[in-house]
Amino acid sequence: MGRPPTPLLSTDRIAAVAMELVSATGGFTIPDLAKKLQVSPSSLYNHVSGRDQIVELLRERAMSEVHLPDEPARPWADVVADILRSYRRSYARYPRLIPLLTAYPVNSSHAIGMYNVLAVTLHRAGFDATDTLRAITLMDCFVLGSALDLAAPEEPWESGAEVGPELAAALATGGPQPGRADDAFEYGLAVLLRGLG
Amino acid sequence: MGRPPTPLLSTDRIAAVAMELVSATGGFTIPDLAKKLQVSPSSLYNHVSGRDQIVELLRERAMSEVHLPDEPARPWADVVADILRSYRRSYARYPRLIPLLTAYPVNSSHAIGMYNVLAVTLHRAGFDATDTLRAITLMDCFVLGSALDLAAPEEPWESGAEVGPELAAALATGGPQPGRADDAFEYGLAVLLRGLG
Numbered sequence: 398m399g400r401p402p403t404p405l406l407s408t409d410r411i412a413a414v415a416m417e418l419v420s421a422t423g424g425f426t427i428p429d430l431a432k433k434l435q436v437s438p439s440s441l442y443n444h445v446s447g448r449d450q451i452v453e454l455l456r457e458r459a460m461s462e463v464h465l466p467d468e469p470a471r472p473w474a475d476v477v478a479d480i481l482r483s484y485r486r487s488y489a490r491y492p493r494l495i496p497l498l499t500a501y502p503v504n505s506s507h508a509i510g511m512y513n514v515l516a517v518t519l520h521r522a523g524f525d526a527t528d529t530l531r532a533i534t535l536m537d538c539f540v541l542g543s544a545l546d547l548a549a550p551e552e553p554w555e556s557g558a559e560v561g562p563e564l565a566a567a568l569a570t571g572g573p574q575p576g577r578a579d580d581a582f583e584y585g586l587a588v589l590l591r592g593l594g
Numbered sequence: 595m596g597r598p599p600t601p602l603l604s605t606d607r608i609a610a611v612a613m614e615l616v617s618a619t620g621g622f623t624i625p626d627l628a629k630k631l632q633v634s635p636s637s638l639y640n641h642v643s644g645r646d647q648i649v650e651l652l653r654e655r656a657m658s659e660v661h662l663p664d665e666p667a668r669p670w671a672d673v674v675a676d677i678l679r680s681y682r683r684s685y686a687r688y689p690r691l692i693p694l695l696t697a698y699p700v701n702s703s704h705a706i707g708m709y710n711v712l713a714v715t716l717h718r719a720g721f722d723a724t725d726t727l728r729a730i731t732l733m734d735c736f737v738l739g740s741a742l743d744l745a746a747p748e749e750p751w752e753s754g755a756e757v758g759p760e761l762a763a764a765l766a767t768g769g770p771q772p773g774r775a776d777d778a779f780e781y782g783l784a785v786l787l788r789g790l791g
Binding site for chain 1 (some may be wrong): 707758
């Protein structure tokens with residue numbers, strides 16, 4: 398009764414603490430994770446098979462707010478736009494996780510589910526298999542870059558003597574966050590869909 | 595004569611070791627950096643003003659292979675394409691650095707120089723100041739996402755039972771790296787320029 402209850406080790410708790418480490422430091426190691434959970438590294442392996450599985454648990458968290466549309470009959474560009482909007486929002490919660498996720502092969506149901514819907518939607522829109530992979534890769538690159546931009550500071554460029562008049566005029570149009578990033582994302586999404594269409 | 599020479603502390607050496615830490619762990623702290631350089635944190639402050647300046651030194655390294663075209667009379671889309679190609683290649687060397695750079699305001703001559711050329715080029719092409727900022731943001735998001743994709747594993751998606759036939763067909767068209775990422779980048783660049791044009 399005298400000591401505080403120690404939460405039971407679970408995959409959920411391992412993922413939550415690994416996410417804290419990534420958000421604070423940009424990465425995690427198994428020894429650091431075990432230390433923060435106050436367990437031995439070998440106890441971790443009773444719950445997860447290794448680093449790869451922890452990365453997939455983090456990917457599932459990053460994707461947890463991705464909504465997949467349930468009206469497949471809508472125009473393909475609308476379906477894609479809705480997916481990419483929620484994909485960006487969901488990932489923007491964990492910007493420092495992004496290079497860790499892109500360094501590991503995708504192997505979680507959440508993620509495969511989203512890519513399945515994108516592939517089916519592009520296939521129905523007439524994209525062949527080669528262009529479907531290229532278009533999905535383009536969407537991924539755009540969304541992950543945009544998720545990073547949503548985490549950018551209020552003034553993403555410092556104004557100084559080296560800033561020329563054209564750049565200064567452009568920078569002056571940028572409002573506060575998240576409005577600036579949201580506006581740029583919608584513009585970029587429209588450009589991308591126009592270019593793909 | 596008996597002990598190995600200790601390299602003199604310099605901003606170059608501080609940046610090189612900070613980059614090693616970021617590449618290995620995803621981030622750096624001043625205490626870790628001082629420890630790795632075998633100096634006290636206060637010695638670091640004789641060379642750099644703080645964390646912000648170190649991040650800018652890392653940004654300059656990431657941008658060191660960005661080539662700016664010297665023929666401003668060429669079509670705007672060709673100028674932009676050349677810049678974005680070298681921007682992606684240059685950043686792809688340091689994928690784990692990317693979320694650190696996007697979290698800090700841009701304040702290095704290299705970077706401001708590139709954004710100046712992009713802003714002048716878009717202005718000449720008829721983009722107004724608002725769309726210039728949006729288009730530059732789109733280019734940034736696309737390039738940084740694509741730099742991460744170039745660092746992705748050979749098989750960025752694991753094939754499993756959950757992969758539907760449309761996604762499986764698309765994945766089957768992907769060749770080995772860096773060819774897969776290069777091909778997708780050129781496709782995405784063409785889509786982006788078509789959508790902007």
